Amino acid sequence: MRDVLPDEVELRDAAAQAIIGVYRSHGFRRIETPALEHLRLLLGSEGGENEKLIFKVMKRGEDLDSALARGAHDLADLGLRFDLTVPLARYYAENHARLPDPLKAIQIGPVWRAERPQKGRYRQFTQCDIDVLGEGGIVVEVELILATCEALAGLGVTGLTVRVNDRRILTCIARHCGFAADRQSGFFIAFDKLDKIGAEGVLGELRDAGHDPAAIARFESLLPVLQKREMSLDSLTRTLAPATDEAPAFEALATLLRVVAAELPGGARADFDPTLVRGMGYYTGTIFEIVSPAFPSSIAGGGRYDRMVGRLLGRDVPACGFSIGFERLIAILGEGGGAPRVAASHAGRRRIAFLVDDDAALPRALPAARALRGAGDVVSLERRRKNTRKQLDELHGHGFSDYATLEAGADAAVVKPLRSEA
Amino acid sequence: MRDVLPDEVELRDAAAQAIIGVYRSHGFRRIETPALEHLRLLLGSEGGENEKLIFKVMKRGEDLDSALARGAHDLADLGLRFDLTVPLARYYAENHARLPDPLKAIQIGPVWRAERPQKGRYRQFTQCDIDVLGEGGIVVEVELILATCEALAGLGVTGLTVRVNDRRILTCIARHCGFAADRQSGFFIAFDKLDKIGAEGVLGELRDAGHDPAAIARFESLLPVLQKREMSLDSLTRTLAPATDEAPAFEALATLLRVVAAELPGGARADFDPTLVRGMGYYTGTIFEIVSPAFPSSIAGGGRYDRMVGRLLGRDVPACGFSIGFERLIAILGEGGGAPRVAASHAGRRRIAFLVDDDAALPRALPAARALRGAGDVVSLERRRKNTRKQLDELHGHGFSDYATLEAGADAAVVKPLRSEA
Numbered sequence: 001m002r003d004v005l006p007d008e009v010e011l012r013d014a015a016a017q018a019i020i021g022v023y024r025s026h027g028f029r030r031i032e033t034p035a036l037e038h039l040r041l042l043l044g045s046e047g048g049e050n051e052k053l054i055f056k057v058m059k060r061g062e063d064l065d066s067a068l069a070r071g072a073h074d075l076a077d078l079g080l081r082f083d084l085t086v087p088l089a090r091y092y093a094e095n096h097a098r099l100p101d102p103l104k105a106i107q108i109g110p111v112w113r114a115e116r117p118q119k120g121r122y123r124q125f126t127q128c129d130i131d132v133l134g135e136g137g138i139v140v141e142v143e144l145i146l147a148t149c150e151a152l153a154g155l156g157v158t159g160l161t162v163r164v165n166d167r168r169i170l171t172c173i174a175r176h177c178g179f180a181a182d183r184q185s186g187f188f189i190a191f192d193k194l195d196k197i198g199a200e201g202v203l204g205e206l207r208d209a210g211h212d213p214a215a216i217a218r219f220e221s222l223l224p225v226l227q228k229r230e231m232s233l234d235s236l237t238r239t240l241a242p243a244t245d246e247a248p249a250f251e252a253l254a255t256l257l258r259v260v261a262a263e264l265p266g267g268a269r270a271d272f273d274p275t276l277v278r279g280m281g282y283y284t285g286t287i288f289e290i291v292s293p294a295f296p297s298s299i300a301g302g303g304r305y306d307r308m309v310g311r312l313l314g315r316d317v318p319a320c321g322f323s324i325g326f327e328r329l330i331a332i333l334g335e336g337g338g339a340p341r342v343a344a345s346h347a348g349r350r351r352i353a354f355l356v357d358d359d360a361a362l363p364r365a366l367p368a369a370r371a372l373r374g375a376g377d378v379v380s381l382e383r384r385r386k387n388t389r390k391q392l393d394e395l396h397g398h399g400f401s402d403y404a405t406l407e408a409g410a411d412a413a414v415v416k417p418l419r420s421e422a
Numbered sequence: 423m424r425d426v427l428p429d430e431v432e433l434r435d436a437a438a439q440a441i442i443g444v445y446r447s448h449g450f451r452r453i454e455t456p457a458l459e460h461l462r463l464l465l466g467s468e469g470g471e472n473e474k475l476i477f478k479v480m481k482r483g484e485d486l487d488s489a490l491a492r493g494a495h496d497l498a499d500l501g502l503r504f505d506l507t508v509p510l511a512r513y514y515a516e517n518h519a520r521l522p523d524p525l526k527a528i529q530i531g532p533v534w535r536a537e538r539p540q541k542g543r544y545r546q547f548t549q550c551d552i553d554v555l556g557e558g559g560i561v562v563e564v565e566l567i568l569a570t571c572e573a574l575a576g577l578g579v580t581g582l583t584v585r586v587n588d589r590r591i592l593t594c595i596a597r598h599c600g601f602a603a604d605r606q607s608g609f610f611i612a613f614d615k616l617d618k619i620g621a622e623g624v625l626g627e628l629r630d631a632g633h634d635p636a637a638i639a640r641f642e643s644l645l646p647v648l649q650k651r652e653m654s655l656d657s658l659t660r661t662l663a664p665a666t667d668e669a670p671a672f673e674a675l676a677t678l679l680r681v682v683a684a685e686l687p688g689g690a691r692a693d694f695d696p697t698l699v700r701g702m703g704y705y706t707g708t709i710f711e712i713v714s715p716a717f718p719s720s721i722a723g724g725g726r727y728d729r730m731v732g733r734l735l736g737r738d739v740p741a742c743g744f745s746i747g748f749e750r751l752i753a754i755l756g757e758g759g760g761a762p763r764v765a766a767s768h769a770g771r772r773r774i775a776f777l778v779d780d781d782a783a784l785p786r787a788l789p790a791a792r793a794l795r796g797a798g799d800v801v802s803l804e805r806r807r808k809n810t811r812k813q814l815d816e817l818h819g820h821g822f823s824d825y826a827t828l829e830a831g832a833d834a835a836v837v838k839p840l841r842s843e844a
Contacts, residue, residue: 025799030431033426035532055500058479091425099428105428110457137805139778255784363680378448
């Protein structure tokens, strides 16, 4: 966890406002859930590895006393959310009667994971998600993809590629190779590591896990086809020969890719990628992520999770979401790519340090400062120090553009640029 | 803790943006601290009753195992912040070399207190603070008061009264009555309850705590003077006859009241209130709060706490802050007082539900929707349902102003107001 200094907060705020502005123009609306959820919700969410990283909050008062009396188990009842998707499903299950149908939600807020601290990874970090609950089909998926690409492109992040796949196509691949139906999630978990450990690593894991050797062999011969650059969905469809109940997923994905390609903002592209798996166990259909040459891992990821709400509500509700890794985005913007574009929204406004000699000067200084503020300037009262030259240097270093003083007898302040003094 | 629905989030966002806009125009800048702090920081902060309400986060992995092996103590190492002031002091102590001097900070974010749930009180709630660290004196205090009143008045909260006192005047009262110097904090805690338990209650508490009966008797005779409406600082100064080292506090407060009175936004007033104590143990000088007839308790409170940073940094740093009770403010705005004014900032923009018949319609619908968005409208794609009339009714109920459809062969959408259909 870390502190955020004023310059970075301003970059973060400007980026968040720009993203939210785009999402709002697509009809999404912000919602908020609490940081703490019941542990039993978080632990039963198919959140994969993240469930092991939950910060657990201790019971309090009598509840804690009686838990301690029963032994060292069961001491915690709440946990800090590790993503924004599991709380959203709970939010929808509890509030759906009062929510628009479909719900088009924007969430931006902190999540917590007790990961081993490492460079660029923090235990509290911000996610920025949009989700549509209550509506299935590619209208939703197309809108999520286009709005997210528009938001990123609007911040000046260039060279976007949307990688798209469908969990049902992965299931078809598993069936085609002959992996047992009840062992497919293990197959997905190994396949998901292809980027990190390579083909040999994945095949080794499958062997170690005791999957059917014949299935592994068929998968090994299919892998070069799957990894082919710009593998077309058409040719994979011919290779896999999907069964009648499998074909609609292939057809829907083909439509989605065609529609998205025509509408993506300049320079962005959408590619079918049959090696895209994504880690969470809860995905049920289309999955996608966005990569940019500016960053080694994906900037955004998401997909369809039509059965998560059902576990809480008792009836399935179609759901699909896209999550921007806000910290990664800020890292890209902070390195210069989009920062100037974001900062430009603050331009044209003077930041004036109004030097006040002493308390007796306040009755005249305050109306003069108010007049400048009324004209659109930022005006900060600063008590004049003995070493005024050094003070002006420091003010300039902290982003002030001008300083103001009040001459004896005058009502209006004299404003001078700081650069020439510093 | 509770979920926030879209309408309320929009009110909260608009209010927060308006407040932050005013604070920025006064030269304050947003900073952020993490939600979790080390427990030992939170527990040693003179946070009063709040320290008992900390949500404690359990240790993890080996740390937890070894704590459990040592018994049931010491199982937690982190805690959720209960206010924004204690984390700010830690932030300043750790980052001051990279921060502007003085630091003029805006913080807005959630805090957590494990209070017994009751109406209108939540275990997670938002505070909105401004603080100036690194500069003493009334220039700072005047700016905090004026900026906060301007922010509240800008939201349409009327009839603001700023109640002002100084901890050093309270110390002078205690000395004047003859309370022992080492028992003054006990005297303050009892005196702070005057609003709730009345004069007899306070005197009873002082007697029960075993304070000097002669001091209690002098305090009893002074109380009617202190409680007099519009008690003037001048007349209290004459009554108390402050010693030479006590006089500057009285003089500074007189200047502050005079300067503030001349600059407050229309309808607001500043009153000296010698019965204002405020709960926290960490205040050292001027203290203030803002009340409005629209709300039974104070909307904002704060004061000077010149010794908090010193406990962490080893040298004292002057510090003063003002905290808006954001949940109370939203309650006032939500009841109608300021809500229309806040909502007005969203006005003039159509919210259009763009009805899409099926996936095949997307390639024509998307450019038409994009064109409307480019012209400033909010456009949400919605799949047309069989019962379109019912769907339009519902869309109208959820705040859509218009709906759009695409006629066969046309490129541009036909937009119709929803009201007439619904």
